[in-house]
Amino acid sequence: MTDIAAVQEKEAATHEQDELCFCLLRLYELISTPKQPTLIRAELYTLTGDADNKDHDTGIYLIVKTADDRTLLASVNNADSSGKDMTEYNDDSHHIVPLVVEAPGITKEDCGGFKVHMFIKTNGNDTWTIDDARVTLYFSDGTTLVAEQFGFSLVNDGARTDFAAP
Numbered sequence: 001m002t003d004i005a006a007v008q009e010k011e012a013a014t015h016e017q018d019e020l021c022f023c024l025l026r027l028y029e030l031i032s033t034p035k036q037p038t039l040i041r042a043e044l045y046t047l048t049g050d051a052d053n054k055d056h057d058t059g060i061y062l063i064v065k066t067a068d069d070r071t072l073l074a075s076v077n078n079a080d081s082s083g084k085d086m087t088e089y090n091d092d093s094h095h096i097v098p099l100v101v102e103a104p105g106i107t108k109e110d111c112g113g114f115k116v117h118m119f120i121k122t123n124g125n126d127t128w129t130i131d132d133a134r135v136t137l138y139f140s141d142g143t144t145l146v147a148e149q150f151g152f153s154l155v156n157d158g159a160r161t162d163f164a165a166p
Contacts, residue, residue: 036107037141042074042099044118045136046089049129052153054089057081057123060097064135064147067113067164071106073137074099078121089128099135108139112165116147119160127155133163 044062048054059081064074079097080087089095116135120128134148149163 035140036109037139037143038105038107039073039101039103039111039137040140041138042101043136043138044076044079044097044099045094045132045134046097046130047094047132048089048091049131049151049153050091051129052127053091053093054080054120054128055122055126056085056088057083058126058128059121061119061121062097062099062135063117064099064137065115065117066106066110067115069115071110072102073106073111073114074101074103074135076100081121108137108141108143108145111137111145114145114147115162115164116149117160117162118154119158120154122157125156127153128159129153133161 042064044060054060059078060076061078062074062076063072065072076097076099080089080095114135114137118133120126130152132148132150133152134146137145139145145165147163147165149161152161153159154161
């Protein structure tokens, strides 16, 4: 083998080692870089006060959006409204309503400071006194974000309230 061929062979081996090192380094970066937690579930928890209940035929509506109002995160339409007693929220009762996740896979970081718009549609008159309304967003890493409002009433058709996560 000539001196030129030996040098070329050594350079090729060095290049292959550099490529292997680069690939291993990139693989390590991919494995060790933490994945951003993503939205997997959402729910509304309510605690009805002792002043007035939610009638069985009053529907709950909720819109949950990012802090900048650009992305719909979760929602529910006409929840717990029926002709049956089981959808009446008696005084001092608590209820959990699952929300439809509208942006599955959105990161927890993008959900920070999320906003909640909650309203009711009634069949006639209804005043619903709420001691606690809490929307919880659940993420793939087991963490949550919460928006909560205490001590308010929704009175008759179209009554609404807005609150946000800190």
